[in-house]
Amino acid sequence: MTDTKPDLPPIADVPIPDRIDHDDHWWFASRTWAIEALMRQVLPKTNGLSVLDVGCGAGNMIHHLSRYGQVRGLEVDPRPVREARLHGYHVEQYDATQPYPSDEATFDLITAFDVIEHVDDDLAILREAYRALKPGGHIVITVPALMWLWSHNDEINAHKRRYTAQTLKTGLAGAGFRVKRLSYNQFFIFPAAAALILLRRGHEPELTSHHLDEEAYEVEMEPASPLVNIILTQVGKVEAGLMRWLSFPFGTGLVTVAQKPG
Numbered sequence: 529m530t531d532t533k534p535d536l537p538p539i540a541d542v543p544i545p546d547r548i549d550h551d552d553h554w555w556f557a558s559r560t561w562a563i564e565a566l567m568r569q570v571l572p573k574t575n576g577l578s579v580l581d582v583g584c585g586a587g588n589m590i591h592h593l594s595r596y597g598q599v600r601g602l603e604v605d606p607r608p609v610r611e612a613r614l615h616g617y618h619v620e621q622y623d624a625t626q627p628y629p630s631d632e633a634t635f636d637l638i639t640a641f642d643v644i645e646h647v648d649d650d651l652a653i654l655r656e657a658y659r660a661l662k663p664g665g666h667i668v669i670t671v672p673a674l675m676w677l678w679s680h681n682d683e684i685n686a687h688k689r690r691y692t693a694q695t696l697k698t699g700l701a702g703a704g705f706r707v708k709r710l711s712y713n714q715f716f717i718f719p720a721a722a723a724l725i726l727l728r729r730g731h732e733p734e735l736t737s738h739h740l741d742e743e744a745y746e747v748e749m750e751p752a753s754p755l756v757n758i759i760l761t762q763v764g765k766v767e768a769g770l771m772r773w774l775s776f777p778f779g780t781g782l783v784t785v786a787q788k789p790g
Contacts, residue, residue: 552757553749553752553757554752554756554757554758554760554761554764555749555750555760556588556749557761557764557765558713558714558760558761558763558764558765558767558768559641559670559713559764559781559783560589560592561764561765561767561768562670562711562713562764562767562768562771562781562783563592563641563668563670563783564592564768565768565769565771565772566668566709566711566771566772566783566784566785567596567668567785568772569709569772570666570708570709570785570787571596571637571666571785574596574597575595575596575597576597577596577597577598577635577636577637578597578598578634578635578636578637579593579596579597579598579599579600579635579636579637579638579639580599580600580601580602580628580630580634580635580637580638580639580660581593581599581600581601581602581638581639581640581641582601582602582624582638582639582640582643582653582657583602583603583604583624583640583641583642583643583646584601584602584603584608584612584617584619585603585605585608585612586608586611586612586615587601587608587611587612587615587617587619589639589641590612590615590617590619593637593639596637597636597637599617599618600618600619600620601617601618601619601620602619602620602621602622602624602628603619603620603621603622604621604622604623604624605621606621609621624640624643624647624653624656625647625649625652625653625656626656627656627659628656628659628660630660632659632660633659633660633661633662633663633665634660634661634662635660635661635662635665636661636662636665636666637661637665637666637667637668638657638660638661638665638666638667638668639667639668639669640653640657640667640668640669640670641668641669641670642670642671642672642685643669644669644671644699645671645672645687645688645689645690645691646685646686646687646688647688648688650688650689650699651699651702651703654667654699654700654702654703654705655703655704657703658703658704658705658788661788662788662790663788663789663790664787664788664789664790665787665788665790666708666785666786666787666788667700667705667785667786667787667788668783668784668785669696669700669782669783669784669786670713670781670782670783670784671690671691671696671781671782672687672690672691672780672781672782673690673691673692673693673712673778673779673780673781673782674690674691674692674778674780675689675690677690677722677725677780678690679725679729680729681750691782692782693710693712693782696710696782696784697710697784700784700786704788704789705786705787705788706786706787706788706789707784707785707786708785708786708787709775709783709784709785710775710782710783710784710785711771711774711775711776711779711782711783711784712775712776712777712778712779712780712781712782712783713767713768713771713776713779713780713781713782713783714764714767714779714780714781715767715776715777715778715779716763716766716767717760717763717780718778718779718780721780722780771783
């Protein structure tokens with residue numbers, strides 16, 4: 529690091545909200561449970577970790593991650609940064625493909641939830657995460673899976689690619705990580721989800737996206753009826769429970785925990 533790069537300021541001692549609106553949506557809840565299933569199995573059982581959430585957006589996962597320790601966030605877009613700060617979160621505007629504004633080997637845990645698919649050089653994020661982690665530290669990543677599932681949702685999210693288990697493993701290995709756990713998620717709904725994506729190509733619902741609308745600060749979640757939301761939420765909860773003990777062979781997304789040797 530050069531002396532010209534600013535350090536992240538101290539973490540503010542602020543209350544963590546019990547929930548934010550995304551917690552009520554089945555997709556967000558299911559992804560969170562899948563993340564927790566793998567993290568609880570692999571990570572040390574402690575709440576004193578130094579955590580960095582890369583590409584944190586408006587801080588939708590920071591209150592979940594706070595159970596593991598003190599959380600900082602990095603986000604390249606100033607609009608969600610402002611929103612995150614309104615919640616009292618410690619988030620800095622920064623490009624995660626560049627050297628982080630912190631010393632080397634600073635963090636115990638780095639997370640990148642649906643982040644690396646947004647950049648041309650995803651390996652740059654992984655390599656910088658490796659440099660910023662302490663020896664023995666972990667990175668937790670989620671990404672969308674399978675390029676043949678590409679849809680309008682990928683377009684409004686400004687995705688560059690979707691991944692397979694092998695391409696994600698290859699990228700992590702190229703940055704120096706050892707994969708501890710990797711699984712597809714949304715396995716049980718995969719047949720219906722894949723069929724829906726393929727059948728309605730060209731007729732997808734129009735959703736607000738900060739990539740297309742200067743007034744927005746994030747991509748709008750596709751709404752679901754209360755009954756469908758309840759059913760899919762419970763399916764996600766069951767799947768996450770099983771994911772603690774097994775890895776699913778396919779799904780619409782991927783979740784992985786990898787470690788920096790040391």
